[in-house]
Amino acid sequence: MNDNHREVFKEEAHELLAELETALLELETTPDDKDLIGKAFRAMHTIKGSGAMFGFDDVAEFTHGIETVFDKVRDGDIPVTKTLISLTLQARDLIKMMLDDSGGEASSEPALQEIVGAFRKLVLTGGEQSPLTLPTDGCSSEQAAAPLEQEISPNARVTYRIRLTFLSDIFSTGTNPLLLLDELRTLGEYSVTADTNDIPYLDIMNPERCYTGWDVVLTTGKGINAIKDVFIFVEDRCEIKIDAIGTEGEEDHKKIGEILVERVDVSQEDVLRVLKEKKPLGEMLVEKGITTPDKVDSALAEQQHVKKIREKAQTKDEGISSIKVPAEKLDVLVNLVGELVTVQARLSQTASLVHNNELGAIAEEVERLTRELRDNTLNIRMVPIGTTFGRFKRLIRDLSQELGKEIEMTTEGEETELDKTVIERLNDPLVHLIRNCIDHGIETPDVRLSLGKPRNGTIHLSAVRGQTYSSG
């Protein structure tokens, strides 16, 4: 097996280990998430399979043992516990060490044996600890109305369906519903449809009354409370129904009939009956007076919104997974483009002196193309800072356990792009800042409680265009 292939495998294995780590850390907050369990299992399965193929036998053998345990987790025989996650994270670190240090040879046999023993014990006891459960702080009826909320991590972008019906005298309180819709729009990606069905004929219409309702489909990462905050002044003057219909990119593509039934705008029986007539469903439902054109338009708008969000999410995923170019090659490209820009400047200058129209036109075209090439090339080096944030999650978890502190990490602006070199150079100072936050900025839970602070400390990492900061 040639060294180049082994290098490619090592690179791939590192990516898989990073995915494994992310999945494990997320599992800590959502232990029942079957997708995450599957993701962790697949990462180990691939490392095992490819490892054996490229001569990393020890890696393959060790990973096989852990994969077997995760197979049982996947089948529901072993629950996800803190012990399981800690052990698997340690195992992940050992695999990384084996790959880095000695080309797959087991360099720290005692540590390996210790972990294998601990996993064996875990299998025998069927999970030893009580399963991780999600915090439940009195599930309100509103949460029940949006069951997805309980499964969604705080930073996830979620698509909500919001139906607004205002009291008809809402204007008499100086409230302008359109401003509330504008505020809602600032929370994320938004589609709105007005339900104008109750607007009466002009001769009996009272212009001081509100006859319109609105259906909004909103994809936001700010949570359901941010949506409720928009309506804080009008909560007793309007009926607001908020349903989470899926996390970004995971929303099911639904047929118009399904959306209308979910919204309780039509019954399942009506849909089945009308479907037999082989005409567009929305058209038939309106024709038969089962629902109004506005309600159908609104359901169509939701369908389009979800389609758009799914496509965007897919493009984003594909975009990230398809870039794989050695950094040195990019540096060479950037240098070449730099030289090209200099030559192009000389060409433009010469062309301006020669007074030849044709040459002038060519120089202008070269200038435009060079500018685009330069911008695009520099853009290739831009990567989202989210991966770096992900690494800190592990650091914070390990340090807080070591020091007996309870710390939650929140992030914002993971999609902010920075030059690859800048991101690499930010790593060490950020590690230093985070360590300082944990060491000196956040007290142990007992001390925090005695000071009237919440038991958990929070480290918030936020990236915005122009600045990056960390605070404890």
Added chain:
Amino acid sequence: MSKRIMTVDDSASVRQVVSFTLKQAGYEVVEAIDGNDALSKLEGSGIHMVLTDLNMPNLDGIGLIKGVRAHAAHRFVPIIMLTTESQESRKLEGKQAGATGWIVKPFNPEQLVAVIKKVLG
């Protein structure tokens, strides 16, 4: 054109702080010392919003809200009440009288401007 806000409070210091904050945020300000003063200044004032304290001599905030809602030219103007935590029942009274929203004292300038933007757009 900048929007014009009427601030109504019997405390000169509160009026001063509120006026300063609003002017800094680019609004024009009309000041009134109580409900009666506010109603007398309403006609032809061209105001876009009223920001009123609740406890005031002569005519209090609730009376002012009812007065504004009965005023032909200004009955749809948004009205924000300045309340305190302990005034929950007064807040309810204000809402029933037709207030648009409220802000709880003490508040900082950013919170005040955020509430105004929420209501005025």
